[in-house]
Ligand SMILES: Nc1ncnc2c1ncn2[C@@H]1O[C@H](COP(=O)(O)OP(=O)(O)O)[C@@H](O)[C@H]1O
């Protein structure tokens with residue numbers, strides 16, 4: 001069993017939102033590894049970071065990705081930092097992986113000043129810039145398709161992915 005498509009990309013790229021749209025269009029189930037970690041730990045991602053630290057979050061995330069890649073056959077959204085874990089990148093080999101790309105300006109606007117992304121607390125734009133610069137090679141490495149999402153609605157992003165993947169709904 002393998003997901004129909006896996007979405008990667010930085011915070012604000014629209015992974016969670018576009019996964020839901022793709023799931024609706026394809027009529028398949030949707031999973032998000034952040035939600036899987038939250039369900040397993042019975043706390044928010046933010047609380048996992050505060051209580052157990054980022055290293056523990058990355059282990060839980062790695063396990064959630066492995067589990068979803070082998071048991072889920074719908075659409076799968078990863079957290080933005082999942083690709084920083086070597087084992088996650090290796091596990092994505094052979095899967096259909098879409099990199100949702102986004103500019104710093106648009107990502108910062110989408111993420112806003114909300115506190116739900118613990119890594120972005122404080123200087124949102126500066127932290128996002130460093131994180132996007134550092135991770136770009138990793139997103140590119142795992143992706144089988146890249147979609148630039150600036151100026152597109154989630155529905156338009158989903159359209160584009162379905163067309164590129166040769167899926168008709
Ligand atoms: N293509 C888009 N255009 C405009 N806003 C978007 C788009 N995709 C997502 N958003 C908004 O940006 C925010 C972050 O989206 P989300 O799906 O949580 O991103 P991610 O999971 O990649 O961090 C949400 O408020 C969402 O409604």
Ligand SMILES: O=C(O)C1=C[C@@H](OP(=O)(O)O)[C@@H](O)[C@H](O)C1
Nearest residue numbers: 010011034079080081117118119
């Ligand atoms: O970029 C990151 O390291 C993170 C992104 C978040 O997911 P989204 O990319 O869905 O916001 C979430 O996994 C956590 O806050 C860490």
Ligand SMILES: [Mg+2]
Nearest residue numbers: 015016034079
């Ligand atoms: Mg998300």
